[in-house]
Amino acid sequence: MGSLIDLNLYPDPPNTTTIATGYADTAAISIIPKVEPKLEPLDESVDVPPESNSNPILGLISQPTTALVEHSEVDESNVYSEYNRISEMFRTAFAKDMETYDEIQATDPDAQAIVPVPEENQLSTVVVPSRRKNPSRSSELVRVTNLGIEDERYFRDVVRKTRMIYDSLRVLVVMEDDKRRSFGIVSTPRARGDLKASAVMKDRGLWLNRDKRIVGEIPGVHVGDVFFFRMELCVVGMHGQVQAGIDYLTSNQSSNREPIATSVIVSGGYEDDEDAGDVIVYTGHGGQDKNNKQVVHQKLEGGNLAMERSMHYGIEVRVIRGFKYEGSPSGKVYVYDGLYKIIEAWFDVGKSGFGVYKFKLVRMENQTEMGSALLKLAENLRTKPLEVRPVGYISFDISMKKENIPVFLFNDIDNNHEPMYYDYLKTSVFPPFVYHQVGGGCMCVSGCSKDCFCAQKNGGEFAYDSNGLLVRGKPLIFECGPFCRCPPNCQNRVSQKGVRNRFEVFRSRETGWGVRSLDLIQAGSFICEYSGVVLTREQAQLFTMNGDSLIYPNRFSERWAEWGDLSQIFSDYVKPSYPCVPPLDFAMDVSRMRNLACYMSHSSSPNVLVQLVLYDHSNLAFPHLMLFAMENIPPLRELSIDYGQADELLDASCSEVQGVEAVNMLCRKICNVFNAVIQKRLPPISCHVVKL
Known part of the structure; x- marks a missing residue:
C-alpha cells in the first residue's frame, strides 16, 4: 500500500527572495497592454445553443450540461472509488507520531520538504458523491509514494477507464453532430467533442484527483502517455489549467499563504523558451499580447511566484510537452515527460527587450525515457531506419x-x-x-x-x-x-x-x-x-x-x-x-x-x-x-x-x-x-x- 503525504507545507519561509533581478525597480513598471497568462492557443469554448431533440446523445450536444446533473449512491466499482481510496490512504498515512505544527519533522528522509499534517488538522474520510456539479479543486497539497504492485494496477485501471469514457464520449458527440448536420441542422457551430465530453464528465464527478492537489507523479499516469486535447489533461488531473501553462496552488489556498507550482506545459509559446530535453529554460507567464509577442515586463506573481517557491522548497513539477503532430484530431499532441526540479530562477531581458522571468528545469534521474524523445525516434525510424538503427x-x-x-x-x-x-x-x-x-x-x-x-x-x-x-x-x-x-x-x-x-x-x-x-x-x-x-x-x-x-x-x-x-x-x-x-x-x-x-x-x-x-x-x-x-x-x-x-x-x-x-x-x-x-x-x- 502506498502512502499519501500531506503538504501543510514546510517550515516558515525566509523573507528574502531568491531571484536575482536585472532591473532596479520592477515595481514601478507601468502596464500598457493587457497582460496575458501563459496560454495555449487551441482550446477555446464553443457554445452550442440548446435544441429540442429526443435523442439522449443529441441532447448531450445541444442541451446545457447542468440539466444532466443528478445524485446517486457511490459505487466502489466505479472510477469514483479512487477518491475514497486516496482519502483513506491520507487518513491512515500518519496515524502515529503526530506532533505540533512548530515541531513537525518529515518522516521520510527523501520527503523533499513535504511533511505530515498535525493530527488536529487532519480530515476524516470524506465520501464524495458520485455526481456533483463543478466541484472546486482542493487546497490540500499531497504526494503519493510507495505504491505497491496492486496499487499501481488499480490506479492505472482507474485512469484507463476514465480516458476510455472521455475518448468514446468525445467520438460519440462528434458523430452525433455530423448526423445532425446531415439532417440539415447547420445553423449552430460545429460541436467541440473534447469540450463537451469534459464538461459532462465534470458534471458527473468523473474528473480525477480533484479531492487532493498532487505534486509529483499522478498515480496511474505513466511517463510517455500521450493526450490529444488539453481538456483530457484536466480530466485525469495532470494539469488543471485549461489554457495557462503553469498550474499551481494559489497563495490563498496554501497553508502558509505561498503559491506552489505542480505542473508546466512546454510548447514553445514564448520566444525566450529553450528546450534541450533533460534541461529546459522555461519563461514565466505574462506580458504577451494576442499574437504571442512580449510587450511588457513580467512580474513575480501568480505562476511565476509559484515556480520560484517550488524551487525554494525543492518541490518537483510535472513537465508536459505540447507540439504540433500530423494526424492528431486536434492538430497537437501533449506528452507527459516526467518530473523536473527547478534549480535556478532569474530575471532577464528577453528577445523583445522586455524583462522576463526564467526558470531552469532539470529532469530528475532514474525515470523512463521521455515520451517526446520516443516520438522523434519513431519519426526517424519511419523515414530512415538504418541510420537510426544500423543493427x-x-x-x-x-x-x-x-x-x-x-x-x-x-x-x-x-x-x-x-x-x-x-x-x-x-x-x-x-x-x-x-x-x-x-x-x-x-x-x-x-x-x-x-x-x-x-x-x-x-x-x-x-x-x-x-x-x-x-x-x-x-x-x-x-x-x-x-x-x-x-x-x-x-x-x-x-x-x-x-x-x-x-x-x-x-x-x-x-x-x-x-x-x-x-x-x-x-x-x-x-x-x-x-x-x-x-x-x-x-x-x-x-x-x-x-x-x-x-x-x-x-x-x-x-x-x-x-x-x-x-x-x-x-x-x-x-x-x-x-x-x-x-x-x-x-x-x-x-x-x-x-x-x-x-x-x-x-x-x-x-x-x-x-x-x-x-x-x-x-x-x-x-x-x-x-x-x-x-x-x-x-x-x-x-x-x-x-x-x-x-x-x-x-x-x-x-x-x-x-x-x-x-x-x-x-x-x-x-x-x-x-x-x-x-x-x-x-x-x-x-x-x-x-x-x-
Whole structure:
C-alpha cells in the first residue's frame, strides 16, 4: 500500500527572495497592454445553443450540461472509488507520531520538504458523491509514494477507464453532430467533442484527483502517455489549467499563504523558451499580447511566484510537452515527460527587450525515457531506419507486400529469426462451407445512410464515425462487403481495408516476441485482423492431439464491452446485445500461417480489444477477429491483448477423444503423415503462443 503525504507545507519561509533581478525597480513598471497568462492557443469554448431533440446523445450536444446533473449512491466499482481510496490512504498515512505544527519533522528522509499534517488538522474520510456539479479543486497539497504492485494496477485501471469514457464520449458527440448536420441542422457551430465530453464528465464527478492537489507523479499516469486535447489533461488531473501553462496552488489556498507550482506545459509559446530535453529554460507567464509577442515586463506573481517557491522548497513539477503532430484530431499532441526540479530562477531581458522571468528545469534521474524523445525516434525510424538503427533489422516487410504498409522485423537481442519461417496471412482462411451464407448487400450507390440495409443489420446505426473510429463495441459488427454497391470509401468499410499504421515485430527480453507501432495510434482506431486458418471443432481436436497449439477465439475476454460504455454518463445505458452471436465454436491454427497480431503479448490491462466483424459472408458462427485500440498508444509502446482463460468445454472434448485408444492411434498416424509432408518444405519450428 502506498502512502499519501500531506503538504501543510514546510517550515516558515525566509523573507528574502531568491531571484536575482536585472532591473532596479520592477515595481514601478507601468502596464500598457493587457497582460496575458501563459496560454495555449487551441482550446477555446464553443457554445452550442440548446435544441429540442429526443435523442439522449443529441441532447448531450445541444442541451446545457447542468440539466444532466443528478445524485446517486457511490459505487466502489466505479472510477469514483479512487477518491475514497486516496482519502483513506491520507487518513491512515500518519496515524502515529503526530506532533505540533512548530515541531513537525518529515518522516521520510527523501520527503523533499513535504511533511505530515498535525493530527488536529487532519480530515476524516470524506465520501464524495458520485455526481456533483463543478466541484472546486482542493487546497490540500499531497504526494503519493510507495505504491505497491496492486496499487499501481488499480490506479492505472482507474485512469484507463476514465480516458476510455472521455475518448468514446468525445467520438460519440462528434458523430452525433455530423448526423445532425446531415439532417440539415447547420445553423449552430460545429460541436467541440473534447469540450463537451469534459464538461459532462465534470458534471458527473468523473474528473480525477480533484479531492487532493498532487505534486509529483499522478498515480496511474505513466511517463510517455500521450493526450490529444488539453481538456483530457484536466480530466485525469495532470494539469488543471485549461489554457495557462503553469498550474499551481494559489497563495490563498496554501497553508502558509505561498503559491506552489505542480505542473508546466512546454510548447514553445514564448520566444525566450529553450528546450534541450533533460534541461529546459522555461519563461514565466505574462506580458504577451494576442499574437504571442512580449510587450511588457513580467512580474513575480501568480505562476511565476509559484515556480520560484517550488524551487525554494525543492518541490518537483510535472513537465508536459505540447507540439504540433500530423494526424492528431486536434492538430497537437501533449506528452507527459516526467518530473523536473527547478534549480535556478532569474530575471532577464528577453528577445523583445522586455524583462522576463526564467526558470531552469532539470529532469530528475532514474525515470523512463521521455515520451517526446520516443516520438522523434519513431519519426526517424519511419523515414530512415538504418541510420537510426544500423543493427537489428532482419526484414523490412515480413508480409511480403501483402499488407498496405510494410511490417518490420527487428531483433537486436539474439539470432532468433522465427517469424521469417511463417507464411504471412493477411486475413483469416475460413472453411468453404462458411461462404454458402453470403446474404444480400446494400444498394447505396452514392454512400450509405442510416436507412440502408447494412445499417439496419447493425441495429439502425453504423459502428464507426466519419474518421473510421469505433464509436462503441458491439457483440458483432456488419460491414458493407463485396455484395454491396456502396463505394470503397464508405463509412461502413473500415477493418476490411487492412493495416494503416507502420508496425514492427520485435524481440523483447520480457515477453519474447512482441508488436509495437512506429505511429501514434488514436483510441478507437483499427489495428489489424487476428488471422489464422480457421478449424472446426473436429479439426481442432485432431490438431491438438498432434501437439499443435491453437488459438480459441471464445477465450478472448469481451473487452469490446468496455469501449463506449457510457453507463456512468447515462443512467439508462444498456450494454449492446444486438445482434446475438452464437458461441464461437471454432479454433485458429497459427502454427504455419499467421500475421503480426499473433505476436501480441497478453495483458490483464490490454491496450487492444477484439471486435467481431462480418463483411464477406453472413455466417454468424465464423466472424473475423478485428483488433482496435482501447487507448491512445504512443509509438514504440508494446501492444497487448487479453487472451482470457482456457475454455473447459474444448479441453474436455479433447480429453474424451484422447481416451479412445482406437481413434487416438488413427489420429496420430494421420498427423504423422501430415507432418512428414510439411517438414519437407519447412524446418521444424515452435509456435509462439501466450501461456496463461
